[in-house]
Amino acid sequence: MAASADSATIKAVTDAYVTFFNGGAPADQRIAVVEKGQVFAPVLQAQAGNPQAQGISVTVSAVKPVDATHADVTYTLLMGGNPVLPDQTGQAIKDGAQWKVAATTFCALLALQGGQSSAC
Numbered sequence: 749m750a751a752s753a754d755s756a757t758i759k760a761v762t763d764a765y766v767t768f769f770n771g772g773a774p775a776d777q778r779i780a781v782v783e784k785g786q787v788f789a790p791v792l793q794a795q796a797g798n799p800q801a802q803g804i805s806v807t808v809s810a811v812k813p814v815d816a817t818h819a820d821v822t823y824t825l826l827m828g829g830n831p832v833l834p835d836q837t838g839q840a841i842k843d844g845a846q847w848k849v850a851a852t853t854f855c856a857l858l859a860l861q862g863g864q865s866s867a868c
Contacts, residue, residue: 753811753819760847761819761840762808768849769825771795771804783841783851787867791858803828809835817842821853833860 753761764781767773775796779785782792795801810822819840825833838853855868 753813757813757819757847758811761811761821764840764847764849765806765808765821765823765838768854769804769806769823771801781846782849782854783843784867785848788851788854788865791863791865805829811840818850819847825857833857 767781768778770778775789775793778792778796779789782788785792805826806823807826808821808823810820812820812822814820821838821840823836823838824831825836838856839850840847840853841850842848851867855865858864858868
């Protein structure tokens with residue numbers, strides 16, 4: 749049975765998503781908030797140099813804990829402030845004390861873009 753999300757969990761998961769999907773954030777900040785970040789580093793560093801990626805952001809509309817270390821996340825990906833992928837379902841994973849964007853979520857988006865990573 750899933751627990752309800754407490755405000756600290758909702759904030760931590762939302763913060764991880766907002767940081768990760770901030771196209772203007774430095775690659776090292778994005779690497780720190782995604783599961784398998786070091787494996788994704790080359791992809792994230794390449795995206796950091798892409799002017800189109802700079803306009804990406806996200807809004808999180810729901811965080812639903814699955815268990816103590818996993819949560820389902822409903823989010824909308826924005827480009828230049830306009831929704832391009834509304835109401836997507838992603839996951840968050842608790843790595844130690846830190847909530848991160850789950851690798852499966854980033855892999856699914858990479859696949860949509862025609863990209864890939866050895867972490868997927």
